[in-house]
Amino acid sequence: MSGETRSTNPSTGPSAKRRAIHPFMVRLTHWINAAALIAMVMSGWRIYDASPIFPFRFPGSITLGGWLAGALAWHFAAMWLLVLNGLIYVGYGLVSGHFRQALLPLTPAGVWRDFRAALALRLPHALGRYNAVQRLLYVGVILLLTLAVLSGLAIWKPVQLHPLTALLGGYDTARIVHFLAMSGIVGFFVVHIALVILVPRTLPPMIVGGSVPDAGDALPEARP
């Protein structure tokens, strides 16, 4: 698969140009991220259970690691995969223009318009083209993942990285921030999976790739 071949200049006229639905790097980092994140969340639940900060525990059967030492070993191994893969994704997204093309523009008006359209089941779903609600969710989960990593570093190294821990409100508050970031990511995951079940044709292109005729920036039905 090539990267994104879509022209950024709509004045180049009609052509048989095709663009990748999901560029190879996006698909690769997506699935590595999914695996790392599942390991991080499931082992994190087991670590949480060792000293819950809220009046509930996660059932042991949905956690990873078997006991605290195992969960910590998984968590501090998978964190490398999560962070290195995340850095590759962000680096690719910035350098290739993927972020700019796929996630921008993102305006409150656009989100509100597409949100209402989605509720009325009038929102078109173009492969590889994100509507404003999707853009908000993807940008949001990228920010939540960043917050999860930063708050995780803050509670892993509250002495060596004390300025970061202090920025997040101190050790105990940073634990809560880390938990809330996880909760947001899991919430995204639930919505994400639900939407894939509702629109299953979006799944194969994220696995095998593929391309569609390049229609420029148009998502005509959704734009005034």
Added chain:
Amino acid sequence: MTRRTERPSLEDIRPELADPQRRLFLRGTLSLGALSLLTGCDLMDGDSVDNALMAMSRWNDRVQAWLFSRARLAPTYPASAITKPFPFNAFYRQSQAPVIDGATYRLELSGRIADKTPWTVEGLRGLPQESQITRHVCVEGWSAIGQWSGVPFATFLKRVGADTRARYVGFRCADGYYSSIDMPTALHPQTIMALDYGGSPLPPKYGYPMKLRIPTKLGFKNPKHIAAIFVTNDYPGGYWEDKGYNWFSGI
């Protein structure tokens, strides 16, 4: 303590003692899906996964040693921030904490130490003392602020002629616990041989007559009731470390 729930009972541990290489990280339920995603293999081979996780843990030891700064001090707190009561935590119940006679106590020294003469409590109290109010962070996630006073460990190690270029300092404790730390952490200015808690001699539950207070490491790297100290270049391991907890465990 409700916080001790993740600690395995001795019954859980015993089978592993027979085969210390096998750490059984995958004991309990594990999602096969997650496993195959991470290993790329359908067979559940617990030993190879354990080995990979232990390799990552050793890598994390190196990263943490690199991240550790002798100049970076743990934050200190006012007396008003001290957690009361300061929690007891060990692999046994508080009532089972050893009761040690301070009059007959002798701290044994061995390994790469020039003067191996045993130390009495009075001898340790005759050395310079420092006090700190710092946060104790448990591997379980909870934390508590306490006040410890005692001999800076660097002062003691230099006094007895320890080889401070050696890699490890190991500890054997009167309660059967044992652990070890890296030399840079041993020489950190806030690493102290604590004799007092809250201005009074350590009670048995906090490690009488002497514990190592290391505010740059997780709580289980702060051994209590220390009976022997040794300096070595051979990795000494530790009670929880040998069961799979990360060895460096810096914070």
